[in-house]
Amino acid sequence: MATIRPRVKAPRKASAGEVVEIKTLINHSMESGQRKDKDGNPIPRQIIHRFEAQFNGQEFFAVDLQPAISANPYLSFFAKLEESGEFTFRWHDDDGSVYEETKSVEVT
Amino acid sequence: MLEMQDSGGTSRRRVLFSLGGAAAVATGLSVVPGLGARLAHATEAEVAETIKEMLGEVPAEGGVSVDLPEIAENGNTVPMTFEVDAPMTADSHVKDVMVLADGNPAPRVATFHFTPMSGKATASTRMRLVGTQNVVVVARMNDGTAMMGKKQVKVTIGGCGG
Amino acid sequence: MMTTMLKVLGRGVLGLAGAGMMAAVAAAPAAADESTGARIDWGPYKVGDVRSGYTYAGAQTRAMQDDEFQNPAFLWLERGMDIWDTVEGEAGKACADCHGDAEESMAGVATRYPIYFEDWGKLMNIEQRINWCRETQMRAEPFAWESDDLLGITAFVKNQSKGMAVDVAIDGPAAPFFEMGKDFYQTRRGQLDLACTHCHVDNPGNLIRAEILSQGQVNGFPTYRLKWQTVGSLHRRFRGCNKNIRAEPFPYGSDEYVNLELYTSWRGNGLPVESPSVRK
Numbered sequence: 001m002a003t004i005r006p007r008v009k010a011p012r013k014a015s016a017g018e019v020v021e022i023k024t025l026i027n028h029s030m031e032s033g034q035r036k037d038k039d040g041n042p043i044p045r046q047i048i049h050r051f052e053a054q055f056n057g058q059e060f061f062a063v064d065l066q067p068a069i070s071a072n073p074y075l076s077f078f079a080k081l082e083e084s085g086e087f088t089f090r091w092h093d094d095d096g097s098v099y100e101e102t103k104s105v106e107v108t
Numbered sequence: 109m110l111e112m113q114d115s116g117g118t119s120r121r122r123v124l125f126s127l128g129g130a131a132a133v134a135t136g137l138s139v140v141p142g143l144g145a146r147l148a149h150a151t152e153a154e155v156a157e158t159i160k161e162m163l164g165e166v167p168a169e170g171g172v173s174v175d176l177p178e179i180a181e182n183g184n185t186v187p188m189t190f191e192v193d194a195p196m197t198a199d200s201h202v203k204d205v206m207v208l209a210d211g212n213p214a215p216r217v218a219t220f221h222f223t224p225m226s227g228k229a230t231a232s233t234r235m236r237l238v239g240t241q242n243v244v245v246v247a248r249m250n251d252g253t254a255m256m257g258k259k260q261v262k263v264t265i266g267g268c269g270g
Numbered sequence: 271m272m273t274t275m276l277k278v279l280g281r282g283v284l285g286l287a288g289a290g291m292m293a294a295v296a297a298a299p300a301a302a303d304e305s306t307g308a309r310i311d312w313g314p315y316k317v318g319d320v321r322s323g324y325t326y327a328g329a330q331t332r333a334m335q336d337d338e339f340q341n342p343a344f345l346w347l348e349r350g351m352d353i354w355d356t357v358e359g360e361a362g363k364a365c366a367d368c369h370g371d372a373e374e375s376m377a378g379v380a381t382r383y384p385i386y387f388e389d390w391g392k393l394m395n396i397e398q399r400i401n402w403c404r405e406t407q408m409r410a411e412p413f414a415w416e417s418d419d420l421l422g423i424t425a426f427v428k429n430q431s432k433g434m435a436v437d438v439a440i441d442g443p444a445a446p447f448f449e450m451g452k453d454f455y456q457t458r459r460g461q462l463d464l465a466c467t468h469c470h471v472d473n474p475g476n477l478i479r480a481e482i483l484s485q486g487q488v489n490g491f492p493t494y495r496l497k498w499q500t501v502g503s504l505h506r507r508f509r510g511c512n513k514n515i516r517a518e519p520f521p522y523g524s525d526e527y528v529n530l531e532l533y534t535s536w537r538g539n540g541l542p543v544e545s546p547s548v549r550k
Contacts, residue, residue, distance in 0.1 A: 019227035019228060020227075032236070034213055055225065058225070059223070060223045060225035060226055061220075061221065061222060061223065061225075061226050061231075062220075062221040063218055063219065063220050063221070063231075063233075064218060064219040064221075065218050066214065066216045066217055066218055067214070067236075068209060068212050068214065068216070068217040068218070068235050068236050068237075069217065069218055069233060069234070069235055069236070070184060070185045070186070070233075070234040070235060070236055071184075071185075073233065073234070074187075074232070074233055074234050075231065075232070075233050076189075076231060076232040076233075077220075077226065077230070077231040077232075078226055078227040078228050078230065078231075079225060079226065079227055080196070080224070080225050080226070080227035
């Protein structure tokens, strides 16, 4: 897809100390580098190779992805929240692009 | 085909075999396209080597539960969840979790990095598996101790491609 | 004669799997048990004997469809949501300028397509209607078949009817096109000399090698197929089926496939619209 846009589910509200689930999807072909085109030429690898999740600027979860991760990568994980703030999620593409999404959460 | 049916069992089998053959042609190329038999695949030994690089030795099995379908409907998109049985406190927490597959072209699938703020050492993703194989998940704690979980996934190939 | 042959084929499909041609086949009966659905209440996904492809899917695949944050097709649907409000073409219009809030204006629309249009002289499916709107009303370029744009807007429009029962009309001016679709469905074609009926009427629930055949219901398209690793249209699936039986596939949007779309939609009248679904 020409436009790469992530999709993130994170709670808007949580209570202090709560462990919340976060789900993320991003449209990306995750071209493995193992395939060949119709003329037999190898199709170069192009994947999302790194995902990072920060809360108020601090990285709390990250993943190094390999070509064995399926197209349109899905990741779900958790965060323990003690204070209100903002999540920042970043996907790093082999071509140097970085896709970013933010979500705010109010902790009471 | 009607005549062949009348002529008995042998012919019938031939008809049916060709049906199966067609299905193989139609789908064999498309389960992770391009990853045919011509490629060298990872092995159990290679997975063990990769784990040793990270941990020094292969840990005993236990402490990591791996949720994968027993039979994957399609090897292109196999959902997986792992959970490490460990606290997630500042003093004692899971740092890294490496997911490996012993029948893919390369053993590494993904490496997850956790912190106490992760809340729990569990995560889900979806992976490509070129065939029936073992998925191995190793976890390393902040003090260096390690745990491991393992699950075999059968990947069916055949039937209707489209 | 026909009946005898079909029986042979039926046994053959089972026989193949039973012969253990593939190592994986040994594990297949468990999946078959699950998917025969004898003990499962399928709710809206089963209407009488009519069963959605959902009921033939594995638990993981169903879970992926049920949660819109796991269902990758929603990445396309969101793109469609943007397209709805985007002004394009010489007329300076967006979908929303004529149709307003899609939640209201598009609710139920997907249950009725394909529809006969007099000025068109034949059936039109939703993809064609969208492109007709773009060309005629917006004076914009039509979207290409299987483009992310057309898949996205189609998924978005059809999703406004999610859960509503498919209810296509096959009488009146649609009748001759329905008959042509029915003919197509029952006609043997390709080197394997198979008709749609051989798999999807005579053998749903049976194994074709390692896979379970479904009734071939179409209420979930566009669908995210695990195999494709992307969203695809019903006509892409038709083409795939035709290629599997080694028949020449028809072009996207061809009269043959639109007529077939009416016939296959009618077979599933009463099933809920599931678009965008997830299938193996």
